[in-house]
Structure formats: C-alpha cells, structure tokens
Amino acid sequence: MGRIIAIANQKGGVGKTTTAINLSACLAEAKKKVLTIDLDPQGNTTSGLGVDKNETDNTVYELMLGECTVKECIQKTQIEELYLIASDVNLAGAEIELLGINDKEYILKNAVDYIKDDYDFIIIDCPPSLNMLTVNAMTTADTVLVPIQCEYYALEGLSQLIHTIDLVQQRLNPNLQLEGVVFTMYDARTNLSLQVVENVKNNLNTTIYKTIIPRNIRLAEAPSHGLPINLYDSKSAGAESYRLLAQEVMNRKDI
Numbered sequence: 001m002g003r004i005i006a007i008a009n010q011k012g013g014v015g016k017t018t019t020a021i022n023l024s025a026c027l028a029e030a031k032k033k034v035l036t037i038d039l040d041p042q043g044n045t046t047s048g049l050g051v052d053k054n055e056t057d058n059t060v061y062e063l064m065l066g067e068c069t070v071k072e073c074i075q076k077t078q079i080e081e082l083y084l085i086a087s088d089v090n091l092a093g094a095e096i097e098l099l100g101i102n103d104k105e106y107i108l109k110n111a112v113d114y115i116k117d118d119y120d121f122i123i124i125d126c127p128p129s130l131n132m133l134t135v136n137a138m139t140t141a142d143t144v145l146v147p148i149q150c151e152y153y154a155l156e157g158l159s160q161l162i163h164t165i166d167l168v169q170q171r172l173n174p175n176l177q178l179e180g181v182v183f184t185m186y187d188a189r190t191n192l193s194l195q196v197v198e199n200v201k202n203n204l205n206t207t208i209y210k211t212i213i214p215r216n217i218r219l220a221e222a223p224s225h226g227l228p229i230n231l232y233d234s235k236s237a238g239a240e241s242y243r244l245l246a247q248e249v250m251n252r253k254d255i
C-alpha cells in the first residue's frame with residue numbers, strides 16, 4: 001500500500017511547491033512510482049516538472065468538475081516513474097463551481113481511490129490557503145507534511161493549520177495523520193534560522209524531519225528550466241538535501 005502525502009501550509013512562499021516537485025522527483029529517482037497532484041491554481045508544480053499547462057486538456061479542474069476521469073488526466077513527465085495531474089488557473093474558480101455539490105469535500109478522494117494502488121507515493125501540492133481545495137487534499141491524504149520556512153514569523157498560522165488538520169481528522173478523514181514538519185530555506189550564516197528550528201522544536205509536538213533544506217540558489221533556478229533539482233544540478237546542496245528527505249520519508253515505519 002502506498003502513501004498519500006499532502007504538502008500544506010496556508011502561508012505562501014514557504015517551500016511547498018519546491019518540496020512537492022523535488023521530493024516527488026527524488027522518490028522517483030529511488031525507483032518509487034510516484035504521482036504528483038498539482039492542486040494550486042498557480043500551476044507551478046506543473047511547469048516546474050516541465051509540463052506545458054497550455055498543452056494539457058485534462059487538468060485537476062476538469063477532474064473535479066467531472067469532465068474527465070482520473071486516468072484521462074494523469075500524464076507522464078520527463079522523469080521515469082513520475083506521473084502528474086496538472087493544474088492551471090481555471091482551478092481558481094473551482095470552489096465556486098462546486099457550491100451546492102454533494103460530498104464536495106471528497107471529490108478528489110473519490111477519484112484517487114481508483115488509482116491509488118498503482119503508486120508507491122502520491123504527493124499533493126496544496127494552494128496557500130485553507131480552502132475547499134486544501135480540504136480535498138486532506139480527505140484524500142494519509143498524512144500532511146508541513147514545510148516551515150526558517151524565518152521570523154515561522155510559527156505564525158501554524159496552530160490554525162494544525163487545528164484544521166484536527167478538524168478534518170475528526171469529521172472527514174479519521175485516518176489522517178501529521179507526517180511532520182520539514183524546515184526549508186535554512187541559512188547557516190544566520191542565527192535566525194537556528195533559532196527558528198529550536199523554537200519550533202520546543203513548541204510543536206510532532207515529527208521533525210532531520211533533513212533541513214538549505215537556502216540554495218539552484219533550487220530557485222530549476223523551475224524556470226522545467227526541471228527538478230536532481231536533473232538540473234544533481235550535485236547541488238539542494239539536490240542532496242531533497243534526496244535525504246526522500247530517504248527519510250521512505251524509511252518512516254510508524255505511518
């Protein structure tokens with residue numbers, strides 16, 4: 001049985017998409033079969049994996065509106081073992097279009113149920129808000145992975161996010177667990193990064209991934225080439241760190 005991981009944090013710019021792209025690619029590099037679902041209307045995971053949104057007829061938007069089947073919207077990427085359900089800007093309107101539809105919290109889950117046994121990992125990149133799309137990700141997922149940017153306001157909003165995960169677990173998806181947190185954009189030259197890590201460790205009772213993702217310019221450059229970091233610069237600090245994160249994720253025995 002595979003594991004479905006939603007990458008969520010309602011703050012923008014904390015490294016969700018970078019983690020979705022590169023964790024997916026490094027799991028695939030380790031020979032796991034991976035499906036990445038882009039659930040953000042910005043579609044940055046889609047373009048970051050080298051897929052042209054304009055060339056894609058069936059995105060997660062068509063899937064959620066019942067205009068295509070899940071198999072029809074899964075596409076291959078340039079990376080062996082890595083498949084994608086793309087997103088584009090239309091998804092921004094989905095929440096309104098789904099108003100009044102029965103079981104709208106479970107639309108993605110009901111679709112993914114058909115294919116989840118085909119993959120070792122399904123990674124869902126969430127939008128930067130706690131909206132119906134994020135709820136759909138959390139009803140589909142087994143676990144939620146929370147990227148935390150090593151900056152001053154890191155803890156802000158975290159209690160709200162954890163409250164949301166608790167609510168979804170109580171009311172919609174009793175199997176949902178917190179996968180843990182991963183620190184991103186760590187800058188070894190500043191005390192601040194270190195303080196943030198210590199502060200979160202002291203205040204949060206959850207798994208904290210040992211791998212800390214450094215601030216690395218290659219990670220920021222790679223999406224503009226449509227490549228994950230292990231293909232863009234395989235020896236960079238960013239690639240090494242996402243490989244280590246993928247190993248840790250694969251080695252979890254408790255979830």
Ligand SMILES: Nc1ncnc2c1ncn2[C@@H]1O[C@H](COP(=O)(O)OP(=O)(O)O)[C@@H](O)[C@H]1O
Binds near residue numbers: 016185215219221
């Ligand atoms: N470890 C990192 N080192 C350098 N830049 C990063 C790193 N992680 C993310 N970025 C950059 O920071 C910005 C926000 O990251 P992104 O993954 O898009 O966050 P989110 O999906 O949470 O909004 C992007 O421009 C991205 O390229």
Ligand SMILES: [Mg+2]
Binds near residue numbers: 016040
């Ligand atoms: Mg994003």
